[in-house]
Amino acid sequence: DTGVSQNPRHKITKRGQNVTFRCDPISEHNRLYWYRQTLGQGPEFLTYFQNEAQLEKSRLLSDRFSAERPKGSFSTLEIQRTEQGDSAMYLCASSLNQGNQPQHFGDGTRLSIL
Amino acid sequence: GQNIDQPTEMTATEGAIVQINCTYQTSGFNGLFWYQQHAGEAPTFLSYNVLDGLEEKGRFSSFLSRSKGYSYLLLKELQMKDSASYLCAPTLSGGYNKLIFGAGTRLAVHP
Numbered sequence: 001d002t003g004v005s006q007n008p009r010h011k012i013t014k015r016g017q018n019v020t021f022r023c024d025p026i027s028e029h030n031r032l033y034w035y036r037q038t039l040g041q042g043p044e045f046l047t048y049f050q051n052e053a054q055l056e057k058s059r060l061l062s063d064r065f066s067a068e069r070p071k072g073s074f075s076t077l078e079i080q081r082t083e084q085g086d087s088a089m090y091l092c093a094s095s096l097n098q099g100n101q102p103q104h105f106g107d108g109t110r111l112s113i114l
Numbered sequence: 115g116q117n118i119d120q121p122t123e124m125t126a127t128e129g130a131i132v133q134i135n136c137t138y139q140t141s142g143f144n145g146l147f148w149y150q151q152h153a154g155e156a157p158t159f160l161s162y163n164v165l166d167g168l169e170e171k172g173r174f175s176s177f178l179s180r181s182k183g184y185s186y187l188l189l190k191e192l193q194m195k196d197s198a199s200y201l202c203a204p205t206l207s208g209g210y211n212k213l214i215f216g217a218g219t220r221l222a223v224h225p
Contacts, residue, residue, distance in 0.1 A: 004156075031210060031211070033212070033213075035213075035215075040217065041217050041218075042118075042201050042203070042215030042216050042217050042218050043157065043201075043213070043215050044215070045212050045213065045214070048210060048212060050210065055210070056210075056212065091156065091157075095211065097210075100144065100145050100162060100164060100205070100211060101211070102147060102159035102162060103147075103159070103211065103213060104159065105156035105157045105158070106156055107155065107156045108156060
């Protein structure tokens with residue numbers, strides 16, 4: 001069990017650029033979640049995958065955000081035309097698809113928009 | 115809507131006991147998770163309650179009252195490394211454990 005892996009750890013970009021983050025979940029985990037966390041707040045749910053199917057998207061996820069999990073393993077989160085308000089920590093978590101299994105989080109990608 | 119309420123900050127002394135309270139109002143409820151998060155790090159799972167009562171896990175215990183929409187996390191024999199944020203996260207019924215996090219309680223443990 002190597003844990004949930006996210007990269008890059010940090011991303012600094014200019015406003016208006018596109019960015020893509022990657023998440024590699026724990027290998028046997030079917031469920032994958034993306035959250036966003038800003039300073040002093042708890043993580044906010046963005047989206048959920050069960051295998052390759054994206055089953056829920058938060059209203060926080062505007063049209064500029066898209067997430068994929070093409071083969072039911074790793075996932076990507078893309079933000080197009082980044083804005084200042086997108087600066088945050090983007091966390092990925094995964095869990096088993098059995099009852100109330102805990103989610104295991106990656107260390108996150110910290111996005112800073114200049 | 116969903117509302118989770120926790121104290122923003124708490125301080126305690128090494129070796130002492132501290133209780134972190136959480137009240138919640140959610141549209142549907144399944145169970146409640148507690149996570150620990152050190153600054154700049156990922157949240158890590160501490161405990162899960164689905165039934166009323168106390169769950170004990172070493173130095174950490176968590177309590178749930180479903181009828182009151184109330185939970186607490188009890189930390190015993192505090193150590194300096196317990197200085198962290200503690201996140202209360204109910205999950206909604208009928209789903210796949212979407213976590214609804216509170217803002218968290220920042221605990222500072224002093225010698």
